[in-house]
Amino acid sequence: GAGVSQTPSNKVTEKGKYVELRCDPISGHTALYWYRQSLGQGPEFLIYFQGTGAADDSGLPNDRFFAVRPEGSVSTLKIQRTERGDSAVYLCASSLLLASYNEQFFGPGTRLTVL
Amino acid sequence: AQSVTQPDIHITVSEGASLELRCNYSYGATPYLFWYVQSPGQGLQLLLKYFSGDTLVQGIKGFEAEFKRSQSSFNLRKPSVHWSDAAEYFCAVGGMEYGNKLVFGAGTILRVKS
Numbered sequence: 564g565a566g567v568s569q570t571p572s573n574k575v576t577e578k579g580k581y582v583e584l585r586c587d588p589i590s591g592h593t594a595l596y597w598y599r600q601s602l603g604q605g606p607e608f609l610i611y612f613q614g615t616g617a618a619d620d621s622g623l624p625n626d627r628f629f630a631v632r633p634e635g636s637v638s639t640l641k642i643q644r645t646e647r648g649d650s651a652v653y654l655c656a657s658s659l660l661l662a663s664y665n666e667q668f669f670g671p672g673t674r675l676t677v678l
Numbered sequence: 679a680q681s682v683t684q685p686d687i688h689i690t691v692s693e694g695a696s697l698e699l700r701c702n703y704s705y706g707a708t709p710y711l712f713w714y715v716q717s718p719g720q721g722l723q724l725l726l727k728y729f730s731g732d733t734l735v736q737g738i739k740g741f742e743a744e745f746k747r748s749q750s751s752f753n754l755r756k757p758s759v760h761w762s763d764a765a766e767y768f769c770a771v772g773g774m775e776y777g778n779k780l781v782f783g784a785g786t787i788l789r790v791k792s
Contacts, residue, residue, distance in 0.1 A: 567721065596779065605682075605768050605782030606722070619777055654722070663772035664710050664729050667780065669721035 565589070567670035569655050575676045576645055584640040584673045588657030595638050596667060597630055598654040606654050612638060613661040645677045682771050684783035691759050692791045699754040699786050701769030710772040711752040712780065713743055717765045725767075728752065739763070764790045 568587040576582050588595050594613055598606035608622040612632045620630070627645075632638040642649055652674050656667040683702045691697050703709055710729050714722040726737025733745040743754045752769060766787050770780040 594778070598782075603784065605684075605770075605784050606780075608779040608781070611778060619779065622779070656722075661778050663774070663776060663778045663780070664727075666724055666727065669714075669723075671719065671721045 567655055567657055567668055569653075569670040569673050571673060572671065573674045573676075575678065577678050578645060578647060580645050580677075582642050582645055582675065584642075584653050584675070586638045586640070586655030586657075586670060588636065588638070588655070589668055590636075592657035592659055592668070593635070594658045594661040594665070595632060596656040596658075597638070597640050598656065600652040600654055600672070602651075609640070609653075611661070618661060642675075645675075647677050650675055650677045682769055682781055682783035684767075684769055684786050686786045687784070688787045688789065690789040690791060693761050694758050697754075697756045697759045697763070697788070699767050699769075699788070701752045701754065701783060702750050703752065703769075703771045704750065705771060705773065705775060707773060707775060708747075711743075711745060712770040712772070713737065713741070713752075713754050714768045714770060714782075715739075715765050716768065716785075722768065725754070759788075759790055761790045761792060764788055 570585045596611040597609040600606045610620040614635045627643045630640045652672040654672045656669045658665040658667045712727045713725040728745045766785045768785045769783040
């Protein structure tokens with residue numbers, strides 16, 4: 564079956580612009596996670612969803628970042644007034660259930676570059 | 679604060695040689711421990727995981743890892759490295775104290791010499 568997909572694979576934008584990053588999880592996976600990976604670092608947690616609700620958004624760096632999952636499947640990460648420091652690879656993962664022992668399956672990521 | 683340390687940023691080994699990648703964590707209870715591999719342009723792929731029981735766990739692609747509670751370590755090993763193993767490797771920890779998220783180390787880049 565298909566894995567986690569993310570679009571676009573690359574996004575270049577200008578400082579101050581708004582961007583949306585999309586994640587399609589594995590079908591049937593109820594939990595969805597967003598991580599951010601800066602150059603030379605490991606992924607850092609942003610937010611996760613159980614179904615349609617954000618169960619933990621403690622990793623979002625500030626209120627410019629927002630994520631939704633309106634139908635419990637596809638999720639969109641939204642970044643307002645982008646800054647150069649937002650440049651990173653944004654990774655999405657999904658798991659069958661929301662539990663830390665459940666394997667998280669990762670997508671290939673969206674590389675965001677803010678000029 | 680809970681953390682994961684991968685002390686080696688880069689490691690270079692010859693093809694056919696053995697490999698050990700180090701991972702240390704700080705955590706109060708028994709953690710869930712994971713090793714992921716990331717190849718350029720690819721998503722993170724799970725190599726193996728430890729939850730409980732036998733402290734030596736086997737994974738895919740011939741990798742294994744050993745949980746040592748006394749050393750707070752979960753080192754990844756492979757007896758004979760192949761050129762296709764060149765990639766970046768991430769250790770991660772999860773568990774009750776982390777909620778349902780994973781905390782990752784900074785990664786170790788493996789280079790394989792032919």
